[in-house]
Amino acid sequence: MAYIDNPVAVFDSGMGGISVLKEMVRLMPEEDFIYFGDSANAPYGVRPVEEVRKLTIDHISYFVEKKSAKAVAVACNTATSAAVRDLREMYPELPLVGVEPAIKPAVNSCDNPRILVMATPRTLAEEKFLNLEHIYEQKAAIFPLPCPGLMEFVEEGKLEGEELENYLHSIMDPWLSEELTGIVLGCTHYPFVKKAIQKVAGPGVEIFDGSLGTARELARRIRAAGLNQSEDHKGSVTFLNSSGDPSKLKLMEYLFRSNV
């Protein structure tokens, strides 16, 4: 089998990276994707950074070394913050992308940007986010909002309803008097609860996520390495989940096919 025929591995702590996978499949329908969600060890966002790094590196090296993945997307902000630098050192030739909060488009979207960045506590504590915040804080008011507990709603398939809205109010209400112009979804799980976030924030606040940018970057790197499949190849998506719970696989398929 030619290397070009090998799969692209997409990794997240659970269901969240499916929001990024969707854009990748839209851009590269000819590729074969393996999506792995580590729901057994989720949430990553409240774990110490060393644990997140080890879990991420262990899983991704499995896909690179045992499954011969030709490219990798770390479709998790938390895992990217903790491990992407080490992974790049381990696999310098591999097309590999991570995700980071889409602060740039949010800042550039208006004259007086006031941006709430929703993400896991771990993402917001790491150097990657602190550097981004530093770059843009001259141009914008940036309010980091750690959201422990939010990814669990997505992992349980609770994408709407009173319980979710009550949770969102409990964390977002103190910020709603800040005349926000934008909200950045800095965790790949959150696009699945975007409607509820928009409802709580109100219609005047624009919501940003980085999925499309990440998918474009992955496509660009695969092409640059000469590893893109021919366009007449019919691609596929295989879902794997570490929890061993069949309902998780069902939910992954559902999230992949849904319009949320």
Ligand code: DGL
């Ligand atoms: N989807 C992950 C992210 O983008 C985080 C969820 C978790 O806490 O495991 O940060």
